[in-house]
Amino acid sequence: MRYFFHIFDGSELHPDDVGSNLPNLESAKRMAQVVADELKKGGQFSQSSLVIVADADDKILFECEAS
Structure with missing residues (x-):
């Protein structure tokens, strides 16, 4: 499956x-x-x-911050 890893820097995606x-x-x-x-x-x-991780349909699956 293809996953997309979008990055939000606090003000811009x-x-x-x-x-x-x-x-x-x-x-x-x-x-x-x-x-x-x-x-x-x-x-x-x-x-x-x-x-922000999304699928090929641009459905957000989950979000992740640094540990």
Whole structure:
């Protein structure tokens, strides 16, 4: 299944127009956590970033913040 990892930086949404093929929702959750944690390391701009995971129909499946 294709999952899209959109990034919300606190004021603007940065859409993922490509997405990633992953085997299941659990894999998408792990990927979203990795992305969120890496964004947090990126400095002041990304400190408030939120990863929003959607399916191919643009249905939001869940949101993830850095741990």
